Amino acid sequence: xxxxLRRAAGPPGSxxxxxxxxxxxxxxxxxxxxxxxxxxxAATGLALITVVALGVARYVGGAGAQDSGYRKSxxxxxxxxxxxxxxxxxxxxxxxxxGALHFHSTLRPQLQRLFAAxxxxxxxxxxxxxxxxxxxxxxxxxxxxxxxTTGPPQPAIPEAVLRALLDRLETL
Numbered sequence: 001x002x003x004x005l006r007r008a009a010g011p012p013g014s015x016x017x018x019x020x021x022x023x024x025x026x027x028x029x030x031x032x033x034x035x036x037x038x039x040x041x042a043a044t045g046l047a048l049i050t051v052v053a054l055g056v057a058r059y060v061g062g063a064g065a066q067d068s069g070y071r072k073s074x075x076x077x078x079x080x081x082x083x084x085x086x087x088x089x090x091x092x093x094x095x096x097x098x099g100a101l102h103f104h105s106t107l108r109p110q111l112q113r114l115f116a117a118x119x120x121x122x123x124x125x126x127x128x129x130x131x132x133x134x135x136x137x138x139x140x141x142x143x144x145x146x147x148x149t150t151g152p153p154q155p156a157i158p159e160a161v162l163r164a165l166l167d168r169l170e171t172l
Contacts, residue, residue, distance in 0.1 A: 091162065100155035107157065111165060112146050118172045142168050 011017060026049055034042035093099070094107040115138065116127035125133045128148050135143040142165055144153050 094157060095159055095162070099157070103152070103157045104155070107162075108146065108152065111169075112148055114169055115146050115172075118169060122172055137172065138168060 030042055030045055030049070033045045090102075090107055090110065093102040096102070112127065115134075119125040119127055119134055119137060123133075123137055125137060127134050127146075131147065131149060135147070138146070142161070144150075145157065145161060145165060
């Protein structure tokens with residue numbers, strides 16, 4: 001009989017074993033409450049145990065994924081979220097006389113972040129961890145401009161390439 005109970009509970013340290021022990025502890029606590037303090041205390045204890053169990057089950061089940069920031073946010077991009085409000089200035093400077101410097105320092109990293117976010121969100125592909133899959137989705141011609149492992153093919157980005165990159169970003 002003991003052996004059958006041990007097999008049903010699972011190996012020590014497993015989730016099943018832990019839940020079995022926790023269940024036995026809860027039943028013992030309820031019996032002690034009923035014997036010492038009566039039916040009202042046992043009912044109150046059962047209500048409290050039920051509320052805690054539902055809260056834990058909800059948390060473990062992942063229902064708290066959109067929980068108003070109680071959990072740490074997923075660090076998908078590694079930096080601040082790309083904002084589109086400053087894009088006219090960023091594009092103007094990248095296509096201007098000092099475009100190579102601005103493209104390298106500002107526009108290219110922002111394009112990489114935007115593509116990383118879109119690839120992760122829509123395709124489940126991480127830009128830096130799966131560059132071959134990302135290249136296949138983005139396209140080899142445009143990938144050269146945002147490839148995080150190498151530099152761009154030219155120091156400054158032509159306007160036609162920037163338009164193609166932004167069009168591709170929209171279609172992803």
